Amino acid sequence: MRWTDNHCHLGYGKDAAPIDEVLAAARAVGVERFVNVGTDLATTLRAVEVAEQHRGVWATAGLHPHDAKEGLGGLEDLLTHPKVVAVGECGLDFYYDNSPREEQCQVFATQIGWAHTHDLPLVIHSRDAWDDTFAILDSEGVPERTVFHCFTGGPSEAERGLERGAHLSFSGIVTFQSATDLQAAAALTPLDRLLIETDSPYLAPVPHRGKPNQPAFVALVGEAVAAVQNRPVEEVADATWATTENFYGLRS
Numbered sequence: 107m108r109w110t111d112n113h114c115h116l117g118y119g120k121d122a123a124p125i126d127e128v129l130a131a132a133r134a135v136g137v138e139r140f141v142n143v144g145t146d147l148a149t150t151l152r153a154v155e156v157a158e159q160h161r162g163v164w165a166t167a168g169l170h171p172h173d174a175k176e177g178l179g180g181l182e183d184l185l186t187h188p189k190v191v192a193v194g195e196c197g198l199d200f201y202y203d204n205s206p207r208e209e210q211c212q213v214f215a216t217q218i219g220w221a222h223t224h225d226l227p228l229v230i231h232s233r234d235a236w237d238d239t240f241a242i243l244d245s246e247g248v249p250e251r252t253v254f255h256c257f258t259g260g261p262s263e264a265e266r267g268l269e270r271g272a273h274l275s276f277s278g279i280v281t282f283q284s285a286t287d288l289q290a291a292a293a294l295t296p297l298d299r300l301l302i303e304t305d306s307p308y309l310a311p312v313p314h315r316g317k318p319n320q321p322a323f324v325a326l327v328g329e330a331v332a333a334v335q336n337r338p339v340e341e342v343a344d345a346t347w348a349t350t351e352n353f354y355g356l357r358s
């Protein structure tokens with residue numbers, strides 16, 4: 107089986123292991139492709155550099171809602187880099203409110219516009235902000251390729267995303283025994299609209315919960331999805347590989 111981790115943050119965290127080692131550990135268990143996500147200008151520049159240096163690694167360019175107050179300067183220029191495959195992660199986080207909501211909404215709208223202008227996928231982070239997230243998407247127009255990363259909603263939010271043509275990306279949370287609503291959402295998501303991720307170094311899946319996460323663990327997410335969909339793991343591995351390749355346009 108081969109797997110893609112469609113959302114990780116390589117090198118994040120002060121005790122991060124060397125990226126070479128992290129990638130080697132992942133490849134050893136069949137995780138061969140990595141979308142390394144930027145969250146502001148500095149991390150995007152670093153993500154592009156890592157993508158240039160390692161096979162099977164791509165980058166995204168975007169401003170996280172936590173950092174909305176930093177402004178978007180310099181980011182749009184990076185969207186034309188050949189290793190940059192998406193805009194984001196961007197969106198709204200009304201749980202932490204690390205940036206004023208008005209600025210979060212503005213920079214989210216601008217980045218949706220970039221996805222349209224540059225014909226790139228949009229990677230959305232949404233926490234405690236479903237109504238505003240959908241409202242801004244509807245007013246700016248939902249990009250043809252849109253993913254809700256680390257999707258944390260239940261069946262009704264899943265339906266709201268799917269009916270807009272979006273993809274849903276499931277993280278290690280789907281392995282948590284208490285996450286029954288999220289598991290119900292994963293059960294109803296068609297495999298051609300479903301991606302898996304680690305969001306490492308955050309949100310390690312069971313049985314690594316509470317420890318630093320790494321792309322090598324993405325198969326545990328795939329296994330949890332297979333369990334709730336009552337399918338063989340191989341089918342989920344094949345489907346998520348192909349869905350992710352098509353979504354981002356990954357080529358070798």
Ligand SMILES: [Zn+2]
Nearest residue numbers: 113143195305
């Ligand atoms: Zn992330």
